[in-house]
Amino acid sequence: MENSHFEFSEMQYDLLKELFNLGIGSAASSLSELVNQEVILSVPDIIFETPEELANRLGHDQNIFSVSQAMEGPFDMHSMLIFNPEDSFDVVKQMLDEHLSDETLTELQSEALTEIGNIVLNSCISVIAEALGESFKIQLPIFRDTKTHELLDNSIPKRGSKEVLISILVKMELKKSLINGHLVFVLNTDSMEDLYKTLNTLLESYE
């Protein structure tokens, strides 16, 4: 679904992609260090869509574990690291060197995954903030065990389920252990204008 109010120019799209490319590159290297294996990323996919459409892209009515950090600054954004429960279990398992039973790991995984999300998202956000020359006020990470279509409930202020958001979605793959996950950044309508301005300011500074 296209949004009539905001038509990003090609330059703006490229800049946005470039910004997030930098960010997720840094996030991937942090994750790669944590799990000690190569992390492969897709090109950021920037789409105008409703929360429902985003949920469907992540898999309709799927159980997911997410770690999200809200950030306020030149534009407000919600950043999220998402794994399905089985894969998140494997990620945690690989990070803990001591041998623990699956039962205990299940108990510990939300705590560990919150820290992992924090490391990955921080490294991404700090690179974006640095590139923009701006500072963001970032909240502590929150872990959620939820369904895909409930992912955005109560997390970002929306004007309803039909409201169009900008979602920036990156697919991640841990090559060795075949684990798939997503990095998702979501901006609501109010933030889009701020992003538009920020991108313009940045473009103007290059000119």
Next chain:
Amino acid sequence: MSESGLSVDLKNFFSSLNSGVIVLDMQANIVCWNQWMEKHSLIPGYKAIGKPFDEIFPELVNQRIHQVISSNIKTGLPAILSSVLNKAPFPLYIPNTKEKERLQQQINITSIEISTTSSRYCLINITDVTASIKRERALENQVQERKKTELRLIKRTDQLQSALYASNAGVFQFDIATKEIHLDKKARQICFIISGKSIFSYQQWLKNIYQPDTHSLEQYLQSSINEELGYQFDFEFRVQGVDDEIRWVVIRGVIGLDANNQSKNINGVLVDISRQKEHQELVLAKEAAEIANQAKSAFLANMSHELRTPLHGILSFANLGQTRIDKAPREKLESYFSRITESGHRLLHLLNDLLDLSKMEAGKMDINFVEYDLKVLVGQAIDEQKARMDELKINTECYYQSGESFAVFDNIRIFQVITNFLSNAIKHTPIEGIISFDIKKLNGYLQLEIKDQGVGIPEGEIHTIFDKFQQSSFTEDGSGGTGLGLAICKEIIEGHNGLLGVKNNPEGGACFYFKIPLKQKQA
């Protein structure tokens, strides 16, 4: 506002928290150190406040703490350090304990901004999660223990399965309340059950039990359930397949009890014992054949002895007569002839008895059942032997209830038995003794007892006296018996579906008795 830039209210709030609070300014100097930190680090606030963070924690090896603190000071990025990935980074301990136990920690690092002064601080909040980690560890130990137990159980189950496989046994389970029977694949095979399902109703299962065995199996099951047989269950029965193949099966199990000690189920194994049974039958048949063979040999040995004795008599007296015919007086020769005649009679008597017995044993004895009065037969027998008894001054007594001496039997054969018993009694009763007859009805039988006043039967011979060529040791005096008389009596009484025996009277002497049914099926 204090000199650190943090309000007194905020510091009081931090002090009241049940978690550690360290606040750093933008130069990483400590500006707040709450009571919880004093208590658990054993560093008083006045020693910590104003000091650089690194000076207070010179040996903090966790690189991530340094990294996140500096990144928070620089860009305001928040961070969480979980107790899972960070093993107790700060040197904090449980207070007032001898052994210094380090606290497990969950650390949150955030920025706080004081709007009035526009200054920003780094807030380190430390939560004690030792208790929950201990719980996790306890859980982990339990889990490991459970896994070990499971492994042991799996191993034992495998061993049991192998043992069952090797023993050719099937597993069965009988639920007493639901009357359901659970049979594994092997058990189903043994019982000729083709169905793939493993649970059957008791009635369904009974259909595969060989009909003549169902009643006894049901009785045994019921007794087991009623705990009349203890907690072991062991029963042999037959099962029958669709093509009428019969198989011997043993069911062995234990009775399981519920919380109220009531029989709940029977658990055990089913084993096909057809081969063992076949083997057992062969062994029994072999033993029977060996016994029959021994009996035949004994019979032949006895026979030759019994035949040879009178023949010797005949031959030796005939020979004596031949050699002395010229010299011996006439009376002597007459005595030789009478000895020859006597031996001839004995031989004839013996051969008659033998013929009788072999006929009876071959089941070729003709029995002519008629209703008859036993008391009349007793009278006839006494009359027949009267001359001999008078000679010995032996008296007889006969007891009976009027009209209570009738039964259905072959009067000629039974007369033979009475005569035999009576002549035995005469042989053993002393001069002027009494022989008594007692006729009575007893539980559908008519019984006759003949008591003498002799020395009685030695205990060891009571059970063999009716066998062929058996004579009581005290009659083996050449009194003329063939040793077949009582064996013939036995055959006659058994031919009447009756019983016979001998016992010693408490007052002395022997008592021969027999009883025959009042009515015969064939009659």
